[in-house]
Amino acid sequence: IGVPASFFLYKLDFKMPDDVWLVDLDSNRVIAPTNAEVLPILPEPESLELKKHLKQALASMSLNTQPILNLEKFHEGQEIPLLLGRPSNDLQSTPSTEFNPLIYGNDVDSVDVATRVAMVRFFNSANVLQGFQMHTRTLRLFPRPTPFAEKLARTQAVEYFGEWILNPSNYAFQRIHNNTFDPALIGDKPKWYAHQLQPIHYRVYDGNSQLAEALSVPPERDSDSDPTEDSGSDSQDYDDSSSSYSSLGDFVSEMMKCDINGD
Numbered sequence: 001i002g003v004p005a006s007f008f009l010y011k012l013d014f015k016m017p018d019d020v021w022l023v024d025l026d027s028n029r030v031i032a033p034t035n036a037e038v039l040p041i042l043p044e045p046e047s048l049e050l051k052k053h054l055k056q057a058l059a060s061m062s063l064n065t066q067p068i069l070n071l072e073k074f075h076e077g078q079e080i081p082l083l084l085g086r087p088s089n090d091l092q093s094t095p096s097t098e099f100n101p102l103i104y105g106n107d108v109d110s111v112d113v114a115t116r117v118a119m120v121r122f123f124n125s126a127n128v129l130q131g132f133q134m135h136t137r138t139l140r141l142f143p144r145p146t147p148f149a150e151k152l153a154r155t156q157a158v159e160y161f162g163e164w165i166l167n168p169s170n171y172a173f174q175r176i177h178n179n180t181f182d183p184a185l186i187g188d189k190p191k192w193y194a195h196q197l198q199p200i201h202y203r204v205y206d207g208n209s210q211l212a213e214a215l216s217v218p219p220e221r222d223s224d225s226d227p228t229e230d231s232g233s234d235s236q237d238y239d240d241s242s243s244s245y246s247s248l249g250d251f252v253s254e255m256m257k258c259d260i261n262g263d
Contacts, residue, residue: 009253040147043127053118057111109191113183120176123161128152 005026008014016022018035042050123129127146145153152158168174172186184192205211 040151043125043146043148046122046125046127049125050118050122053121054115057114057118060111060114109187109189110183113187114181117176117181117186120173124177129158129161129165 016033018033020033021036022031022033023029024031041047128149129152164170164173165177168177172188175186180186183189187193
């Protein structure tokens with residue numbers, strides 16, 4: 001659940017539950033709850049692959065190349081520059097280049113899609129939830145699950161994830177399962193698919209109709225709406241009483257000084 005930073009300033013009597021993890025995006029910190037359980041170690045090599053994909057997605061934002069809109073134009077022999085980890089004695093050399101289907105852009109939207117794909121691939125890996133459909137249909141348990149998979153299976157989030165695996169209702173989710181990573185096919189931004197849409201122009205009314213003539217006539221100014229001396233003073237008082245705040249923090253600070261407690 002996302003909340004603005006001013007939420008805690010305004011809700012002074014709010015107490016964070018003892019089982020909720022707080023992720024501060026402003027300071028890049030993760031605050032563990034007081035009643036937090038020990039998190040199991042992520043299984044390998046899935047953990048290493050997940051970290052590599054996330055780091056590559058973040059590193060792609062520093063590239064100066066244009067985002068790749070269609071992966072089908074590239075083949076396995078195509079080389080795309082990536083900012084990969086280099087040894088300390090090879091920092092002055094040219095960075096390695098290789099084709100990676102998970103990296104296809106250097107904008108925020110492409111990195112967002114790459115992050116989602118990396119997480120889905122992690123959950124579908126062998127030591128996590130791979131073969132979930134087969135295990136539920138044949139009524140057998142996972143053979144020797146890892147501590148992470150055993151704890152993950154007891155959470156409510158994996159129940160929702162499992163329902164989507166058994167009966168996926170989202171085309172993007174199905175395409176990721178079929179190893180389709182093209183943002184034009186799984187992305188949700190109009191810039192990836194707007195050029196494929198055909199506009200439909202439909203006129204609601206005829207240009208020679210009475211409705212068109214009525215809309216073309218400029219509206220007459222109502223005499224009752226003319227400001228009077230009394231109404232002008234009221235509006236002036238209203239304008240004086242309302243002040244513009246430069247930021248949400250100033251507004252919250254002003255509210256905290258007032259008698260309003262926010263209940």
